[in-house]
Amino acid sequence: QVELLESGGGSVKAGESLKLSCIDYGTVFNNYGAGWFRQYPGKDREFVAAISSRGLSTEYAPSVEGRFTISRDYTKKTIHLQMDKLQVDDTAMYYCAAAVHERFTTRISEYKYWGQGTQVTVAS
Numbered sequence: 001q002v003e004l005l006e007s008g009g010g011s012v013k014a015g016e017s018l019k020l021s022c023i024d025y026g027t028v029f030n031n032y033g034a035g036w037f038r039q040y041p042g043k044d045r046e047f048v049a050a051i052s053s054r055g056l057s058t059e060y061a062p063s064v065e066g067r068f069t070i071s072r073d074y075t076k077k078t079i080h081l082q083m084d085k086l087q088v089d090d091t092a093m094y095y096c097a098a099a100v101h102e103r104f105t106t107r108i109s110e111y112k113y114w115g116q117g118t119q120v121t122v123a124s
Helices: none
Strands: 004-007 010-013 018-024 034-039 046-051 058-060 068-073 078-083 092-099 111-114 118-123
Touching (some): 004 092, 018 034, 018 118, 034 068, 034 078, 046 078, 058 068, 078 092
Parallel strands (some): 010 118
Antiparallel strands (some): 018 078, 034 046, 034 092, 068 078, 092 111
16 A cells, blocks of 8 residues: 655745655555656646656656656655756646556556645746
8 A cells, every 4th residue: 555645845936946755654655666747737747757666767857857856765665856946837736656566657647646746836
C-alpha cells in the first residue's frame, strides 16, 4: 500500500527556490518508480520529473530541465523536487505519484498512487 503526502509548497518570487517533499506512509514506495506532475487551473495534469525505484535514472520535462532536480531518500521513503530559478509559469498545484513498476516514466497512465497536491505560487 502507498499513501503519499506532499509538503513544501508556498509563495515565492521569480528566481527563488523551493523544495517539495513527498513521503509515503505506506510500505512499498521504495519499490516503485516515482514522479512529480503539476496542474494549472482548468488544464490536465502534466509531467514534471520522474525517477526510477533505485534512483539511477531520471527524466525531466523540457520546461524544467536544468532548473529542477528530483531525488529520493530510501531511509525516509521520501522523494524530493528541488526547484531553482522559479518562473511565474511554474505556478501550479504539484502532485507526487508512484508508478505501477520500478522504472521511471513520463506517462501519467502508468502512475497508480497519488498525493493530494501542494500549491506553488511564483510572483514576478
